[in-house]
Each structure stands twice: as structure tokens, then as C-alpha cells.
Amino acid sequence: MLLAESEHYVLSIVIPIGPDDWAWIPLIKELANLAISHEIILSGADSFSPETRVPQITSIKHLKVVRGCKGRAFQLNRGAKAARGSWVWFLHADSRLTPGALGVIQSVGDLSEQAVHYFDLKFFEAGRKMRLNEWGVILRSRSLALPFGDQALLMSKSTWKLVGGFPEDVSRGEDHIFIWYCHQKNVKVLPVHAVLETSARRYSQQGWGYTTFDHFKLAWSQAFPEAIKVIRIKWKRKTSELQRSLSRLLG
Numbered sequence: 001m002l003l004a005e006s007e008h009y010v011l012s013i014v015i016p017i018g019p020d021d022w023a024w025i026p027l028i029k030e031l032a033n034l035a036i037s038h039e040i041i042l043s044g045a046d047s048f049s050p051e052t053r054v055p056q057i058t059s060i061k062h063l064k065v066v067r068g069c070k071g072r073a074f075q076l077n078r079g080a081k082a083a084r085g086s087w088v089w090f091l092h093a094d095s096r097l098t099p100g101a102l103g104v105i106q107s108v109g110d111l112s113e114q115a116v117h118y119f120d121l122k123f124f125e126a127g128r129k130m131r132l133n134e135w136g137v138i139l140r141s142r143s144l145a146l147p148f149g150d151q152a153l154l155m156s157k158s159t160w161k162l163v164g165g166f167p168e169d170v171s172r173g174e175d176h177i178f179i180w181y182c183h184q185k186n187v188k189v190l191p192v193h194a195v196l197e198t199s200a201r202r203y204s205q206q207g208w209g210y211t212t213f214d215h216f217k218l219a220w221s222q223a224f225p226e227a228i229k230v231i232r233i234k235w236k237r238k239t240s241e242l243q244r245s246l247s248r249l250l251g
Helices: 024-031 055-059 072-082 099-106 128-144 157-163 174-184 201-206 208-250
Strands: 009-016 038-045 063-068 085-090 115-124 154-156 188-199
Touching: 009 024, 009 072, 024 038, 038 072, 063 072, 072 085, 072 174, 085 157, 099 188, 115 128, 115 157, 128 201, 128 208, 154 157, 157 174, 174 188, 174 208, 201 208
Parallel strands: 009 038, 009 085, 038 063, 115 188
Antiparallel strands: 085 154, 115 154
16 A cells, blocks of 8 residues: 555545545446556545555555545545645545546546646436436536536646645535636636536435425635636636737736
8 A cells, every 4th residue: 555655656546434434445447447557546544544444555556645624625625635646636435437438548648737627416316306417517517617516527637736626615615616716817618528427326325305495505606706716716707808909008
């Protein structure tokens, strides 16, 4: 599990792990199919001990565990800081890879290093209602450029640094606010045109209507103040450009 500090990779896969969450075990097996130079970083709380459930994890090549304080944003940032890849892929533990997703990752070098990329979403083992959520995800992502974290955000490590990392002062929605940070920094948010599968377990456990409305309510409450910031930044940028143009004209 220990990796040489000098070793470098094309891709670092950061997987945040919640309490008593073992959904990442089949995901690790799927990632074994990657031919690209990569490392896997499991980022959990201080109490996270995967070797107690999966003893053979210590023998998995290019995998390491990082631990620290609880909180999804802390885990994501901690994993990114530990990453030694040129690219960082923030992948949820209950994600499942498709051939299309694997193809994108194998050719990650063809993507723009100055943008944040995301996947389309498909819920596996889900009913008809979840098809509505899938359409909503596409509409939100493509029309508003507002993907969420379960869409497996993929970016160069330099872009993660430029944006400033995930906000650690919020208890939920750190992925959503991170995307707003991208818009404020003028970083493009682009689809990779490939599907990633994810679990609908939260909808099953908490109810489809409640969970869908809860996500919508949280997203709207966070979007309004962040959107105002984007408008102000763009207005300031346009004003500065206009002033520079006038200065050149007036000589």
C-alpha cells in the first residue's frame, strides 16, 4: 500500500469513503481494467480501516489510503493533495464503470487540461422514476454547466489548484459549489459524452420524492448566492476590458 514518493502517474483516482461504506470494493475490481498509468487513493476519516474488511487490500498495487477529519470536502481535498498524477478523477464509491467511461479515461490526455470534465449519469437497479432524474441531470449539466459530484469530476491537478479545491466550510453540496467556483474562475465545465453508472440507494432508502426535492432545495439555496458572484465577476471583467479599450482609443 505504500508507494514511492518519487513515482508519478498519468491519473490519480480519488474515492471518498463514508462511514461503514463498502460499495467501493467492486469498484476497485473494475478499476483493475485500466491500462493507463494510475494510482487509487481511498480517502476516509481517521477511523477508516479497509484492511479489517478486505485484508488483501494491502497487496493491491498503486493503492493507498489517506485519513483525516470527517467531511466529504476534506476527504476530496486530502486525496487531491496526496495525488501524484497529472490528472485527478474524483469518483464516488458506488460508481460503476461502463465501456464508454473506460474509453474516456484511457484517452484522458486528449481532454483539455484547462477544463473540468464530467460524465452523464445512469442509475443502475432503478425504476422508471429514476429515468426522470437522469434526464434532469442531463438538462442541468448540459444547459447550465452544473454537474454534481456523482458525475465523476475529472480535471488536471493544476486546474484543481487553480479553482482552489472543494469548500470545506459547508456540510453538503461541496461539489456543487466547486462547480460555481469554476465559473467564477472562468474555467470551462465540459461533458465527456460518456455514461457512468451509479447507485440509487439513497432514493430507495429515503424515498424518491423526498430525496429529489431535498437535492433541488439544497442546489437552489446554494446556487443563488454563487450565481450573484458570477454575475459580479463577469461585470467587473467586462468593465475592465471596456476601460482598457477606451484607454487605447484615447491614446
